Amino acid sequence: MNTTSAVASESEPFIETVGLKTHFRTPRGIARAVDGVTIQIRRGQSLGVVGESGSGKTVLSRSIMGLLPRNGVIREGSVRYRGEEIGNRTPKEMRSVWGREMAMVFQDPMTSLNPVMKVGKQVTESLRLHLGMNAAEATEVAEKIFRDVRIPEPSRRLNQYPHELSGGMRQRVMIAIAMACGPNMLFADEPTTALDVTVQAQILELLSEQIHDRNMSMLLVTHNLGVVAGYTDEIAVMYGGKVVERAPTKVLFDNVKMPYTEALLQSIPRLTQPSHSRLAMIPGRPPDLVNPPTGCRFAPRCAYARDLCRSEEPPLTTAETPDHTFACHFPVGSPEYLERKVEIERRGATTGGGN
Amino acid sequence: MSAVNSSAGAETAVARKKLGFGFWLCIGWLAAMVFIALFTPLLPLKSPTANFLDSSQGRPPYSPSWKHWFGTDKDARDVFARTLYGARISLTVGFSAITAGFLVGGTIGVMSGYFRGWIDRVSSFVFVVLLSFPSLVLAILLTSLIERSLLTVSLVLGLLSIAPVGRLARAATLQYSEREFVLAARQIGAKDRHIIVKEILPNVAIPMSSLALLGMAVAVVAEGGLAFLGLSVEKGITWGGLIQLGSDASKTLEKAPWISFFPILMLFLTVLSLNFAGDRLRTFFDVKEMTL
């Protein structure tokens, strides 16, 4: 595997989607939760998928992993894992992959851990299933993993129930569960939102450290650009079921193209700011996925939108900066953008100092 | 099918707001039963007590024939006539029992739910006491102490339904007495009686009424059970009694199953209809599961 991965990491992507579409049948009509998304993650690399709730990021991760129910769902496009098409596999076929190859860390450890099962068992059961260990071996390994994810006095914890652990501990347990069988692909779905700020950092540290040690690839889903900033190699910003901007993390932060991404950036809570200072919130609601607005889906909420935006959907264009693509008619820095920006600032001044 | 499925609390949001064909079928059957119960004496039926001995046929019981559609029992009495007459007591008891239960239990429940305090504590305890007898046992205990007339048996079964109904009414009332419109009414100093009658009752009545049918089913079955044990209305013709008469000796059951099976069929269809219709109503009004 190492040889292949060595190759893989350089050349072709470890996991990729091409024009992936996931649509739900609802009483109101078809909801385009994921609408033609193409992404790649190379071996050992991590991709942050960022967007407001309802942008389709969670659905994206789940449909890549093939966790979505079959009935009531329309899937198109392909999902390739190590060059193999897995998009059309049945859950039964996926079982060998789940846990062994791919694992997922969920948002809320309280509801995601079985409340009436000792956490130890929740870790060992997949060990015994996939690696055919006996109880003793499995417990041993579990204990080791607990140590890895820095759970103090692991042997005792193993015999505790989720409700006996703190939120952070639970999340560590969940990571332990995910890591148990040494998967190569980790999906982390808002792994820190349910935790309080102090713990968030620790967990993220832990995650990135783990994938680095184990040379895993990760898809980190979050609504908070700040979270991905330090911990992912690449970022894909999603809006209305589409990827609207995509770039290596550093590049993106230095050189935002999409006004939406810019807005997200402004909504990051910064430790430098006094906590009470209001964040710049994006006005308006995320788009209706059943009948989305024509043209650019962000246009209705975009301060820089013009008639073109509302009539014509912007193509995915490549920026001058490396590996940087975005979908916007009048990206940040373009003359139209600047012109509008001046107007906004002037209006802000007249109305008395803005915020 | 959709009716059945949603009636089982299955999760199709679509079927929820329709009562469905099954519901109306049941209502139809129940209507027929009520009609029979009301007008049996006027119907062109054989006497339910006369002995139709027929030496040409040998000894009764006679099997179903053109003359006796449901056959006759050991005493050559017409099972068809008796079965229809049976609907009378069974339904009357069922109906009056649940009515009594709803009047008394409902009132107590609403009171304790609205006023709380000692009324609530006392009544709740009484309910618990009543519920700590298995209902059939309590029914037997009470019927053993009284002249078993139509009225008394109904009352006994009514008493049984007080506790469960009361608890429900209380719970429902609790919900509403905290709602804005009630609080508001209190703010402006409306009289309690006024609030209960104008604000609470209308809201509590709907879910409760949807449970009346289920309650009646329980009462009908209970009456049947008592009758089967010979503890229902004395000298009365009831389904339970008929079934018992046809099944007390396995020889009778073997030679003349019709004596007990026709009443069983009627009873079953009636209870089924009550349950089904009641359940549909409940899902229709979206009322929580209850145990009567």
Next chain:
Amino acid sequence: MVFTVACGGGGDDDGSTEPATSDGTDTTGGSAAPSEEGEPVVGGTLRVGLEADVDGLNPTASALAVSGLTMAQAVFDPLFTFATDGTVVPYLAESMTPSTDFTEWTLKLRAGVAFHDGTPFTVDAVIKQFEITRNDPLVGLAVRPYYPETDAVAKIDDLTMVFKPLEPSQYFPSALTAQLGYIASPTWLDALAADPTLEQQPVGTGPFQFDSRTEDSVTKFVRNEAWWGTDLVGPVYLDAIEFYPVPDADTRTELLLNGDLDIIHTTDTNQFETYREDTSLTLDISEDGEEYFLMINTAKAPFDDVRVRQALALATDRQGYYDLFNGGEGQLANQMFTPDSPYYNPDVTQEGNDPEGAAALVAEYCGENPVAEDGSALCTDGKVNMEYQWSGPSVLATRIADFYNENWSSLFNVTFDEKSQADHIQEAALGLYNVVGWRQFGAENPGDDRVWLECRNIGGISLNWPRYCSEERDALIKEIANPANPDERTGLLQQLVQNIHDSYAYIFMTHSSWAVVHTDKVHGQCDRIAPEGSPLVCSTNGRMYFHSTWLS
């Protein structure tokens, strides 16, 4: 079928004075001669299904019904018993000879007989038994005529004694063929006085002796190896007998067919066909044992008025009853005798099926707006208020009640009163009833039925259940018993029948039929003989005898 227990309840349960009866049908209905059955085999346990359990097996106090008598007959021996020809022959007694005027009877006991507990069987045992029995409130009533308070008996020697009955009666021996004739061990009777629970563990002289007993479940007797009868009437073949009380006739039949029981008795005529169909079963019916009738309390309003009693009789559809509940078995009864009896009175027929007549009488009675002592009205809207009592719970009894209600409801407001058997009998004895279903009469010696009829048996507790007293009747009874005029007896009995009928205290329904049914494993039921050799009956109104029984 609890019903049998119920009315049997009435008739039988005061079995204390119920003498054995029998007639040809016993032997004809009985099983064949031993030769056909092959050689008797010793051993085996016989499982007997009885219609009821007994309170106790104490001849001096227990109310022995058919079931009780059947059990008692196994542990005790009666002083006398009936031969198939109807004559009374000595059994445990050696002989009993009357004085010429029948005022004294000299009883000779069999020598060398001992009770199960070793106590020798002597005159003292007999005397003790009669003393104790006389003091019993109920059974005592039956003994007193034969065993007055004072100077009742004279002891000659250990095996000879003289009885001095209240009045001359030729029927004394036949009165000693059942409960009064079962002699219990005096030692046991003494112990009994101290500890009543011993009632459950009888000690007699019989072919079997008590082994174990669980009330309402099973009673077990084992062979009495030292039985006096072995060399006189033949050995006891069975190792043991187990008596199972099974009140429900259908269940009893089922158990017999499943082979869980070997022999049962029943009065449920509906079952007779089933038995006949099954070739592996042997059926033995006593056709004219007791009569089944409705019994009326003449001492209690409204039935203290003869018109009301007549009305009830007229309102009753006897034929309908017969068709429904006898269905071809047995026959309708007009009186206490069957037509083939020499004492049958052809002029006496039981009225019935006359609603108009009944209506007229009721109208007349209620016209007078009668009231009870407590002031309550005896009629309500033109109908007489009455109570019909039976012993239950029993489905058949309830069906019968429904039937009567259907007959009577146009003229009577009938209240149903279902009582347990024990209460049923007690209330009858205490006169706390209006109308009950009952079974009784049909004594082999009609004179023995006198206890039900005489004025002197009316009191707080009565054996004259209807509490109907008539000097004329008492006189007749005396005459019948009087040995002086044997040839007038038939005439006198026919007059008695007339007198009973005119009292309207009984509405005769049917001559009830008792059946004893056993599987083809059971033999020798009818191979019984008396010590002096005369053949004995196979069964008596459902009472069974087992000393000659053997299992193949």
Next chain:
Amino acid sequence: MRYYVQRVALAILLLLAVSMLTFGALNVLGDPLFNILGPVAGDVNNPDSIKMIELAKSEFSLDRPLPVRYAIWLSDFVRGDFGVTFSSTGQPPVSGVISERLPRTVTLVAMAQLFAILVSIPWALITASRAGKISDRISTLNAFFLVAMPNFALAVILKFFFSIKLGWMPLTFVADDPLSSRLFQMILPALTIGLPVAAVYQRLLRTDIITTLQQDFILLARTKGLSRTRILLVHALRPSLFSFITVVGLNTGALIGGSIVSETVFRIPGIGSTLVESVLRNDFPVVLAIVMIVASSFVIINLLVDFAYTLIDPRVRR
């Protein structure tokens, strides 16, 4: 700990109330004298009877005020002395009858409960995992029929087909048979009681499992690559059992009610059938004893169920 104490206290309070109710009912509405003397009690014109009546009154302290009698009776009752009842042989102790028949009823009810649980759990698991599919809907319909079939009718039907027509099951219960065959004879009676209850259990458990299956931790379990069956049995079942257990407890009452009917139909001499007979015979002492035993065991069972709760749901442990 406090929780346990409170629950026990409530239970005791409950038992007291129940006993007062029963005792009061039977002594105020019934005639205790009759239960001791039988008809003699009503025979007030007869000196002998009057003597007996006086005797009985003092012997059984019927002349004392009701509360005193209640106290006496209660203290006897807790010591297992259920008083005496009238019978023509005298006054046999009620406890005799009870001790002979109670075990049968207990066996029967336990058997029925066992059937109900054993049937309902797999039934619920299967239907829940196929929720909405045809098989599920059909079984729901069946459950509906079962619930609508009164147990006395069901008893008759089962008896007709399995005992009479097919002859698979024995018709009668023989108290003196060896245990094994007695248990066999109890199968049909137990099914009579258990099946409708099983349907109730299934309906409830099915809904709860469906809810559980929508939980996040089930999704997590799936991402572990566990098989459908393992997820159902190991992850979904236990968390769904809470309300199930309560209902199982509450239904013991229904089961006891059922046993009354079933014992009567299949002629099993248990306390259920005895209760009915005693009622028909106005044998109040026996009725009183049985009702009290049933009610108290019902209360106690529910108490135990509450405690069992704490065992299976770690979250409510104290």
